[in-house]
Amino acid sequence: DAGITQSPRYKITETGRQVTLMCHQTWSHSYMFWYRQDLGHGLRLIYYSAAADITDKGEVPDGYVVSRSKTENFPLTLESATRSQTSVYFCASRNRDPTDTQYFGPGTRLTVL
Amino acid sequence: EDQVTQSPEALRLQEGESSSLNCSYTVSGLRGLFWYRQDPGKGPEFLFTLYSAGEEKEKERLKATLTKKESFLHITAPKPEDSATYLCAVPKGSGGYQKVTFGTGTKLQVIP
Numbered sequence: 215d216a217g218i219t220q221s222p223r224y225k226i227t228e229t230g231r232q233v234t235l236m237c238h239q240t241w242s243h244s245y246m247f248w249y250r251q252d253l254g255h256g257l258r259l260i261y262y263s264a265a266a267d268i269t270d271k272g273e274v275p276d277g278y279v280v281s282r283s284k285t286e287n288f289p290l291t292l293e294s295a296t297r298s299q300t301s302v303y304f305c306a307s308r309n310r311d312p313t314d315t316q317y318f319g320p321g322t323r324l325t326v327l
Numbered sequence: 328e329d330q331v332t333q334s335p336e337a338l339r340l341q342e343g344e345s346s347s348l349n350c351s352y353t354v355s356g357l358r359g360l361f362w363y364r365q366d367p368g369k370g371p372e373f374l375f376t377l378y379s380a381g382e383e384k385e386k387e388r389l390k391a392t393l394t395k396k397e398s399f400l401h402i403t404a405p406k407p408e409d410s411a412t413y414l415c416a417v418p419k420g421s422g423g424y425q426k427v428t429f430g431t432g433t434k435l436q437v438i439p
Contacts, residue, residue, distance in 0.1 A: 257371070
């Protein structure tokens with residue numbers, strides 16, 4: 215299907231475990247983004263990528279790792295999950311035009327026990 | 328520091344009762360302002376981009392306007408299907424369009 219997808223949609227894990235959230239887009243957009251959304255904070259940027267093998271930190275990168283070996287995929291890894299990382303995670307993408315909007319995926323609800 | 332503040336946090340309207348949502352911002356050198364709609368359990372969906380003070384854009388019952396300090400999302404004769412959280416966002420003063428500051432949103436409920 216065309217668009218942007220995320221998997222899993224729901225995930226429960228334990229403190230200290232490694233978790234990877236997947237994001238896949240079919241538009242061949244250059245830019246991809248990871249956000250977390252928490253009550254009272256709105257959407258906050260974790261990492262973004264301008265192209266394959268090019269990534270940069272956002273506002274809240276600590277505890278997260280990203281990679282982008284292919285244009286269409288942008289996985290987000292929590293190397294050692296903490297309870298403070300319980301959140302809803304959204305992936306987004308946009309094309310090269312800096313004034314274009316970002317298109318968001320459906321989100322992954324992550325609970326860290 | 329770049330800031331985006333939305334008000335009210337929540338708004339309850341009767342069907343057909345028009346109102347406005349506010350998004351005030353402080354950012355050096357505004358390069359655009361985005362409005363999104365977010366339904367429960369879904370990702371934000373793009374509505375509008377505004378670039379300069381005085382600009383207006385419309386889509387069905389929604390009209391977005393922009394001044395030098397704030398933006399309004401006017402909802403005319405809302406219907407229950409307009410119920411959602413409305414987010415505004417602005418690109419940060421530095422870092423290109425990659426880094427965007429989002430407001431915490433206004434949760435709109437339209438009652439039949």
